[in-house]
Amino acid sequence: MPNKSTTKNAPRKKAKLKASEKKFAELMVLDKMGCIEAARLAFGWPCEPKSSTAQKAVNLNRAQRIIKYKFQIAQKLDQEVTAQQVLSDTSNIEFDSLRQFIYRRLEGIRDDPNAHGNSRFKAIAALEKMVDPSADVNLILMWVDMMWRASMAHCPCCHKTFPLRHIKNEKLNKFREDVDLAPDEEAETLLDRRMTILTRADNRKKPHPGQIIALNAPxxxxxxxxxxxxxxxxxLAMFALLAFLIPGVEVWILARIYADAASEVEYLDKFLNTLFFPYTKHIITRRYDSKTEELTLESKWGSVLKIKSAKAKGSISGRELELALVAEPGWVPDDIYNHLRARMTSRLGRTLLFGTPQGFGGILGRFTQMTGKDGQGRAxxxxxxxxxIEAGCPWNISLLKYSMDPTENPEYVASELAAARQELTESEFASEFEGLMASAEGAIFAQLQERHMTVIPRDLYERCAWVxxxxxxxxxxAACLLGFDGRTVVAANEYFDNDPRTMKSKMDIVRDLxxxxxxxxxxxxxRWVLTIFDCDPPILNELDEFEEDKREWPTDVTFRVKDKKGRWNQENWRRETYEYLNSLAQPTHPHIYFDDLNCDYLHDQLLRAQTSKTDEGKGWVIKDPVRGDHVPDAFIMALFTILSGQFTMPDRKFDTGDPYAEAKRAFEFSLREAENKELSGFTEKRPTSDENFKDVFGRPRKGGGSRSKKHWNYKDY
Structure with a gap:
């Protein structure tokens, strides 16, 4: 016998609805009757007021099985009303919506456990004959038509690349005839092929010249x-569309936060809706994660586009990309660069950055300032x-950097330029209205600009003393050589070495360089008169060894001052030197320059130096993965010796030589010039004036070319 407790706890079987109970529920839903009136017609109960049958009708209306059945009837009624509205609302019937409704309605009957078996069987039979409208091959043919017009094909046998439209596609041709699409157009260049798609996506907005430069760039x-x-x-949205149409690719739009990419997503949605209307929702699957705010678009041909935030660094990993589009790169932190670059390796992905620069920082500055080595192995x-590509750079490290002109935009109000120039500072206007990389907010050397890196005249070097x-x-x-003529400071050269050699060997190299x-x-x-060393680590032993080897250091030697730890004050040598550098770099009368051949790296590091948020340390933040802040440190120490007057300008020494020997050479040169002039009519090839000068004086001629007799004297070669 079964246990009483087991019998008591056993689940009760659900009671099936009787035909009279179904009629009772249908009368209330379909005919809008009350439960008393419906009970009288369905069960034949008298349902007198305050009678047991009336109470029984009320209780039955509250039963769960009746409530669920009434809800199912109401759902079916709503679906029928929707179908009637589709058919009667307009004379232009949306056959796609009607077909979609029928397909979903048949699915509902098939999956309804309460439906009659015969009805479910007929629904299954109808579904087997009907194709899901979201999987219609014609939808894919809409995409195939676009790609056939704009893509290139590669033959694996002959290794030739040719337009895809040269391949015959019978199904596509039939589809074009059915829907009355135009035949293929001639599109030979990369720009023409891209414009074929972009014109169909938006025939109102045409790319202006600044945008065409990027669209045409290899x-x-x-x-x-x-x-x-x-x-x-x-x-950015144009490039996102062009990449998204390629099958199987993964594309990212990366921004500082998701809201910064809102404009790009809005443009992309408009492009896709224009190209695939009214089937966009069947072709493009859109997923939005409300917790992470990450948006994902996935197409029927397997391409994926994601909106990524630079703040979610953990999500920028584990994927391989064909294209990364960075929106407002001036605000995206530069430490994202290495994570993004690692995503590009296996698929040879591209990175496109378009935005307003915010000084020299952000991923834009890190991306455009590539570090390499010259012929001597220096960074x-x-x-x-x-x-x-035009300069011969390999494709894998090629970069096109250019500035876009806002006046080329037809919607731009040019009169705002003059107004903004009066309202903003020089660096703010250069960044926001000229698109130039000017000093950012928080830059410790705010006066330093690109113009301070230039070609240094030789006569300035001739006047300089050196530290x-x-x-x-x-x-x-690290080492940095500065020249000073009593008024202007010139950063002439720099040196950095991180090889595992002794300090003395590196000092020996610099001594000779x-x-x-x-x-x-x-x-x-x-006129190299002074060398300043850091006080840590100590260098006295190495200097003593040079003296013991009879090779004393060629200049006077001094050492960096030590400041007390804690909040820096007016007596802090670093703070004074930083202010001195800003005063030298003032825009009206600058008195500091950097040699464009030898000190471009140093100049770039100082441009990017940010003010430290704490009072500890050196007062600056320089993030450089190659050489840190060692060369800027050497530069600041050398500049401090000029500020503090630690070396005096020595008198210039001139080696006059033998004046009679120089005069003889000048006379010999004039004789050869006269001989060349007399024999100019003969066909025999004669040495040029510059060749004669080098042969006589033993050095090349400054400036080159013959000089008039009016300006000639033998001292001015």
């Missing part, structure tokens, strides 16, 4: 710097003009 990476209203968001910044700053260490060893640097620049090595 470089792997593109950085477009532009002020407000120059069409950066629209251009240097590779100029962007050397990274174009060398050295930031020594067992691993990182500096005179050659000065001589090559046009200065006098005898």
């Amino acid at each position: 470089e792997r990476n593109i950085a477009g710097l532009g002020p407000a209203r120059c069409g950066k968001s629209l251009l 240097r910044r590779i100029p962007t003009n050397e990274r174009t 060398l700053g050295i930031d020594q260490g067992p691993k990182n060893f 500096v005179p050659n640097w000065i001589r090559k620049a046009g200065g006098d090595p005898n």
Whole structure:
């Protein structure tokens, strides 16, 4: 026998609805009757007021099985009303919506456990004959038509690339005839093929010249710097659309926060709705995560587009990309660069950045300032003009950096430029209205600009005395050579070495390099008068060893001052030197310059230096993965010696030589010039004037070319 407790706790079987109970529920829903009246017609109960049958009708109306059945009837009624509205609301019937409704209604009957078996069987039979409208092959043919017009094909046998439209596609041709689509157009160049798609996506907004530069660029990476209203968001959306149409790709739009990419997503939605209306919702699946605010678009041909936030660093990993589009890159932190670059390796992905620069920081500054090595193995910044395909740069590291002009945008109000120039500072106007990388907020050397890096005249080097700053260490060893003519400071050269050698060996290398640097620049090595070393680690033992080897250090030596720890004050030597550098770099009368060949890397580091948020340390923040802040440290120490007057300007020494020997050479040169003039009519090839000068004087002629007799004297060669 079963246990009483077991019988008591056993689940009760659900009672099935009787036909009379179904009629009772249908009368209340369909005919809008009350429960008393419906009970009289369905059960034949008298239901007198305050009778047991009336109470029984009320209780039955509250039963769960009746409530659920009434809800099912109401749902079916709503669906029928929707169908009637589709058919009668307009004379232009939306057959796609009607077909979609029928398909979903048949699915509902098939999956309804309460429906009659015969009805469910007929629904299954109808579904087998009917195709899901979201999987209609015609929808895919809409995408195929677009790609056939604009894509290129590659033959694996002959390795030739040719337009895809040259391949015959019978199904596509039939589809074009059925829906009355235009035949293929001639599109030979990359820009023509891209414009074929963009014109169909939006035939109202045509790319202006600044946008066409990027659309026509063959470089792997593109950085477009532009002020407000120059069409950066629209251009990013164009590239997002072109990449999203390629099957199987993954594309990211990366921004500081998701809201910064809102304009790009809005443009992209408009493009897709224009191209695939009214089937966009069947072709593009849209998923939005409310917790992370990450938006994902996935197409029927397997491409994926995601909106990523730079704040969610953990999500920027584990994927391989074909294209990364960075919106407002000036606000995206530079430490995202290495994570993003690692995503591009296996698929040879591209990175496109379009935005308004915010000083020299952010991923935009890190991206455009590529570090490489010159012929001598020294680290240097590779100029962007050397990274174009036209300049011979390999495709995998190629970059096109250019500035976009807002006045090329037809919707731009040009009169605002003059008004904004009066309201903003020089650096603010350059950033927001000219799209230039000017000093950012928080820059410790706010007066320093790109114009301070230039070609240094030789006569300035000839007037200079020289001081060398050295930031020594067992691993990182840096030096910076400054010239000073009593008024102008010139950063002439720099040195950095992180090889595992001793400090003495590195000092020996610098000792030999500096005179050659000065001589090559046009200065006098005898005017190298001072060297300043860091006080930590100590360098006295190495200097003593040089003295023991009878090779004393060629200049006077001084050391960096030590400041007390804690909040820096007016007596802090670093703070005074930082202020001195800003005063030298004032825009009206600058008195500091950086050699564009030898100190471009140093200049770039100082431009990007930010003010430290704490009172501890050096007062600056310099993030450089290659050489840290060692060379800027050497520069600041050398500049401090000029500020504090630690060395005096030595008198210039002139080697006059033998004046009679020089006069003889000048006379010999004039005879050869006269001989050349007399024999000019003969066909025999004669040496040029510059060749004669070098042969006689033993050195090349300054400036080149013959000089008139009016300006000639033998001292001015």
